[in-house]
Amino acid sequence: MKISLNWLKDYVTLDAPVEEVCRAVTFLGFEVEQVIRTGAPRLEQVVVGEVLARDKHPNADKLSVCQVDIGPAGGVKTIVCGAQNYKVGDRVPVALPGAVLPGDFVIKRSKIRGHESDGMMCSAKELGVAEDADGLLILASRPDLGTPINQVLPSGDVILDIEITPNRPDCLSHLGIARELAAWFKQELVYPQEKFRGVPTAPARPDLLNSVKVAASGDCPFYTAHVITGVRIAPSPAWLQDRLRAVGLRPINNIVDVGNYVMLETGQPLHAFDARRLAGAEIHVRLAAAGESITTLDGKERKLGEDMLVIADARQPVVIAGIMGGVASGVADDTTDLVLECAVFRRQAVRSTSKRLGLASDSSYRYERGVDPHGTLEAAWRAIDLILETAGGEVAGPGWTVGGDVPWAREIILTPAFVRERLGFEIPDAVMKASLELLELAVIREEPTLDRGPAWTVSIPSWRDDLDRPIDLVEEVLRLYGTEKIPSVTPVAPGLVVEDAPVAIFNRKVTEYLVGQDFHECLNYTLRSDREVKAWSDPGVATPGALANPFVEDQSNLRSSLIPGLLETLKLNQSRGVNLGRLCETGRVFLESEGRLSECVAVAFIIAENSGDRTWLRRSAPDFYSAKHVIEVLSAAAGVNLAKEFRTMNPVAAPCWQAGHAASVGRLDRGWIAQFGLLDLGVVRAAGVEGKVYGGQFLILPERLASRESRPRYSDFSLFPPALRDLALVMDEARPAGEVRSLILVAARAAAAGSLAVEDVHVFDVYRGAGVPEGKKSLAYSIVFRAADRTLTDDEVNGVFNRIQEKIAEDSGLQIRK
Amino acid sequence: MQELLKDLIVRARAELSVIAERPAFESAKARLVGPNGELTAMMKRMGSVAKEERPALGKLINEAKQQVQALLDGALERIVAAEMAAQLGPQVDATLPAPDAGPGTFHPLTQIREEMCRILRKVGFAVADGPEVETEYYCFDALSTPVDHPARDPQDTFYFPEGLQFANIAKRNPGERYLLRTHTSSVQIRTMLQGQPPIRIVSPGRVYRRDTADATHSANFHQLECLYVDRNVTVRDLKALLDYVFASLLGKETKIRFRPHYFGYTEPSFEVDASALHLPKVNKEWMEIGGCGMVDPEVFAAVGYDPAVWTGYAFGMGLERLAMNLYGIDDIRYFYQNDARFLKQFA
Structure with missing residues (x-):
């Protein structure tokens, strides 16, 4: 969300440099994605001067040596200048020695190509008021000589593009951010004071609005409507247009602009109808019926589903609730009588409709995240003040309100001991309490506990629906204390008997x-x-x-x-x-x-x-x-x-x-x-x-995949020499070597029968060709025998080997090759 | 006899001096000293010599035998030397390259993951693992993600059709859907459900988001998360861990800062920045490196731990983003193209 620092200053004093404000926003928990400066920055030692004379620099073709009058206090200065777009008699900004221009450019008395220069005449870019400049900034309004330049240039603003986390819908507004900054800088927060507080200035006009019915109260817990007559649609005053433009909105007309302004100020969306276009002078907050559709302000016709919440007149839907108004009922240039809607819609209802229609707006964004029903009426009054101020008119009759009796009373019991336990470091009770109160989280009661010091009852304001438990307040205390102050210590690691997965x-x-x-x-x-x-x-x-x-x-x-x-x-x-x-x-x-x-x-x-790869050796x-x-x-x-x-x-x-x-x-x-x-x-x-x-x-x-099994057990091995016998077998080409190996192994183990060990059976030759019939192959297996306790004799090995061969000979598919 | 012996030695010397191969040597050796050889034959003739001459003759024969043996030894040594020389072939050109390709390389993401796991291992974290196909319960419900939270939206998360069954991934609730996990936090839930505190795990793994692939987004990427659950775990402990981890990873002068933030499953929550000016290729003062916080009591309640007894912290980060920052890689897709010229840069 784009936040204007000038706008914030309506509610809180912000003397700190922009960098400090950004730091505050960051450590309050909102990411500053971009800082946009508009207008001129604060400039010292830059004043209005007039070029009295302009002579060619003796040593440089493109430079001039000028005599510049900066008024009675400063006198006439000699300044070397490279620009070409000025003439004698022009008034221009002059940066004097000691001035610091944007980019930390320090102006000093210096010699330029061998000629003394007492300062610098500046372009708009050098002053930081424009991205580009073609030569000096000529001050056509001819301000007085010596006037500090900030009095001449449009005052600067700083726009912060801030990411608001989804738990803080209250901060989708300038007041919300101002409240946070007021707490951080320990400043007072000044709320706008509504002049209109519900007392109508003209009689009711049932011809314009005679009924407000909320059929879907689950999706619309609070609905308010005020009738304002006799307004004149016109462009907004400059200050209002400037504010909207600064945060990226296009001014439309005074009524639409006020709606947007109040939304950006308070976070409460509003909508204005042209009263004469509300058929039957009725408002129905209901679910859309099958087959209904609406052409929204962006010019697109949208088919409505049966569970989509709409605001309808006697005939048809005129607004997709909380998302976007329809063309048919919107404010036009000739509108004179308004119905101003200011309502609360259920988050999920707005979200699902917005998603299904693929239609989002600043309004739907705020409803999806949550709007405080206890600020709705004040927002409506605030908008009425501004409409009367910018468009004239009267408030006809008392406002219509339906619902809104959502009670709010939330208290959290917090002990400072709990905060310390969770944080792991010391913050004094008084500092904690001050932090909470700066955020308007009032400690309304303090009671002793048996062994944990005092227990505070903290009252939670209605806009802080995100705070529900003591741990939530731990975060609030820490935010204001400053996460940068969390002490650095060495980690302590208890040994846990766990292996990697x-x-x-x-x-x-x-x-x-x-x-x-x-x-x-x-x-x-x-x-x-x-x-x-x-x-x-x-x-x-x-x-x-x-x-x-x-x-x-x-x-x-x-x-x-x-x-x-x-x-x-x-x-x-x-x-x-x-x-x-x-x-x-x-x-x-x-x-x-x-x-x-x-x-x-x-x-x-x-x-x-x-x-x-081509290599020299294959x-x-x-x-x-x-x-x-x-x-x-x-x-x-x-x-x-x-x-x-x-x-x-x-x-x-x-x-x-x-x-x-x-x-x-x-x-x-x-x-x-x-x-x-x-x-x-x-x-x-x-x-x-x-x-x-x-x-x-x-x-x-x-x-x-099991965890490491038990460690292997060592088993003894023989230190006596092995005895080898080779067995060549002719078999069908298709017969797997592994299968025959198993046969030999089984036969060998049976033949050896405990007297000696068959250590290995493996193929060491595969032969096809002369001596072996077509379609057959000869596999030669090596059988390795060994005994644990003696050197084997030829006789005993031959005995075993003969028995193996007898066994193998029983397999008709195998022929022993002698 | 003496003459005979002398003659034998002269002949042996002449013969053996020209023998160059082993078979000729063996036959010469047999002829000279073998059981049927000349020297043996002479020994046998001792019996026919007068008794008093025998000692002197015996001495002569022995001397001759020693001389022949010395000649044999000399010849054998020459033959062995020649044989070994023959094994060698021509001299090598040591400047020719070895023809085998190599060495192999670990993928840079594996290297980062293993380095992080090693660092965490030193302070008692063990690697935990869990399935990439998850159910809504483990991925969202147990982490107290609201039912209408955008993260659950089929716009952002990959789901499987209702009929599809996974044999080795059990559903906790019969009605829930299978999905591809959007974070490795589901491993934390599984670990907590399987055991009791204290728990100290690191869970690296592949996660999925339904995103348009571009230089910074990929349909699958990798995360690494830590979870510690014990009595009296504090924010200070969390800061201490991250100070240690990033000083180990990025250098001793690295500093860490916490910025308050919001995550559904931690309270308080922070985003973590590491000071980066001392790192090459990272041209900014602070580099965002991950998110962390104290485990929300609701998460403990969901896994059956008493939030009044147990406290804990969690930390998570994206491995691709870290690797991109550390190595100065500007396109996440390079990690999945596996161009050898990319892979070999991180060996």
Whole structure:
């Protein structure tokens, strides 16, 4: 809200410099967004002078040396000047040595190009009265020589653009801000005194208004209307126009301007009707009926909903209550008789209508935040005073009031001890009490308590509906005491036995690993397009995670995978000619299962074959197993041992993974899923990315990520040497190596049967070709035996190995290759 | 015999001096000192020598054996040296670049988040986490946000359609809607509902606002909030925490000021400015850095804590805005484009 300092000075003495006032506003709790200065600032040692002579500077073509008369007190000065727009005999502002012009420009006696100068003749810009200037400010009105310049220039004003927090509707007015500043500077607040206080100056005019009915009293707790006759519509007087313009309003005419003025003064919106246009001389405050509409003052026809509050005459709505008046009933140039409305409407009613119509105004803004019903009548009287003053006329009959019997009596019991407990530092009782009273929060009773010192009963004025509890008064005391005075101390930290959340630990762990593996961590948006999310979900998933109210079309759904974002990043970098091969991200993804979504913690990475880097030494290209290695480490960070899971390999259902070159392990109903391998070549190509891209994503339900389990137990290991046996098996091409490994492991453990340990079974060779039939492959497994207590003999190892081979031979799909 | 030994040594010296590879060496070694070698054969002939000559001869043979061994050792050393030299290949050009890309980089927002968490960890705050999909209760109701508050408006907050169910996010009230959380304060509510004071948590996380994306607005961004609940927590404690946090983050000379403000879930409430003139790229005296206040008694009541017993403070800030101020980044969208030239600047 724009606040004029000159206007504030009607109610409170403000001697402090503008910077101090801004500081006060800031620490009272209102952000000063902008300070706008208009008119001339306070200028010392700047006076009116007349150019008596103008000679060329001996050493500079563009400068002149002038003799300037600044009146009897100052005499004639020699001043070097660079401007060109003046002539001998002109009167101009002269800044004398010692003057300080805006921008902290100090005027001194000086030598300019070798010639003495006793001051400076000034432009409007140099004086701070204009943004730009073309040469000296010529004072055409020829004021007396030596006159201080502030007596000549229009007096300055300072406009503060202040953000008012939603809890303080009382401060959406000059009086409200003045009240706060009066408290801060410990000054008296002078309220405007209404001359009209309800006594009519002319008889009632039932022909103009004979009925005021409030049908929707819930939405309109207080309605007042006054009839004013015989007004003359005209432009407002200059002072009123200036005030409105200063705070950014366009003056219209005296009646409209008074309405706006009183609203900006008191915070109470008003509305004036042309009385002759109120059909039936009736006012009905009611809800709009189906099909009704109104053309508002901005010229737009608006269809009204059935629960919108309107002011209607006998025929139709004439005002959308609290928001905007209609064209049909507004004040026109030939209006002579007015009905002045000053009312209170329920906040929620105004807000919902305003929002549904997409129509807001200074009035609706104030009603939405709350208008004090106990100031309504005074505001109406104040407006009547100003109308009579600026437009003439008579108040015809007593005012109409409906409702308004909203009682107000609020008291809060506060102990200074409570304030100190909450603040944690000492403020003397007397200072607290003074602070409250400066804000018109009167301490009306003081009673002793048993052990907590005095208890105050604080009376809350009607405009401070935001104050309801003792803690609210703590804030009031602190505001006036000054938040800058809160003491600085060292923090005290009690030790709490709490670990970071498992999700945070997991994210930290996997990101540190990936970055250590030369991945670049990325962040992509959670909301993705419907098309993309479908493409990256398993077939059969209906539109997953679609928002009810997306803001833009391509951000309509929750992501089900981090990989498309990473692919997009890859594309962006490739298209910008930036080399990048390894990317990773952690974040939430949302998976559908059995018609319900689950929020999952996810980590993903991609490895591009074509990173764009051309290197003098070629490294081996990434492949499926590069991705598999990374995904195993990521899973382990969540306590999932993927190695255990690889008996069989599932293809990935989502079409974005390349069939036959990608795998999926785990299921949402087990709490986690790992997907990894080659991204579908077509999808990658369609995404505009060149070259093969491998990737992986591990996701887990957050509730499955447990806090650190018990510490691992150490188990003893053998210091005796291992014994190795190799087993080569020929099998169908399609048979998974992991499944056969499990077979061997089970057979080996059975064969060893406690006499020795089978330490490891792993594939060390995969062979196709000569000696192996078409459609088959040969896998060579190494079996590692060891005993805890002795060096194994060949005989015992051979015995076990033979039994393993016998067992394996039972599987008709496996052929032992000798 | 003596002559034979002498001859053996001469031959051995000649032969071994030219052997350069291990197989030739091994066969020479076998021929000379192996079980079937010449020296062994001579030893065996000792039996046919007169008894009194044996000691002298034995001595000669031993001496010869030592000499042969020395020759063998010398040859082996030469061979090993040659083998190692062969492993090396040509000398490197140390000025050629390593061909591997890297190093990896942490996203600047991760760095800021982790730095803040480390600082807070030192004064006893543990990281808490909560879902990004929330219900109206956790995001608004429990924080005493009025029913008609603009923050709840579908203009500003993303909602999900009524039929959509989230398996691992429970509704507290059957009728309430799912939404994308607009602040991480919902984590505070969840933490308080799950445990009892004292509580000291920091909750960093992703939040969502229905905003037009531009240089300073993004559909999702990140916040970090602290909550401390205990007996006798005061405004002074809150100020002490923030003095400490921002001196740690921005430098010891950093000052903090509180400006009274209004938030629905704290009373009193403050906006927090940090002095910024000593920071590069922040060309103003005070930099707005976050909001804070004493937890409103109504919030305690909503989570079942007795406001007469428990007091607390909360602080919250936007991580993007902080990072933008600290690094001099002028467009929030850079955080989500992940241009490598951007990411590598914060390593």
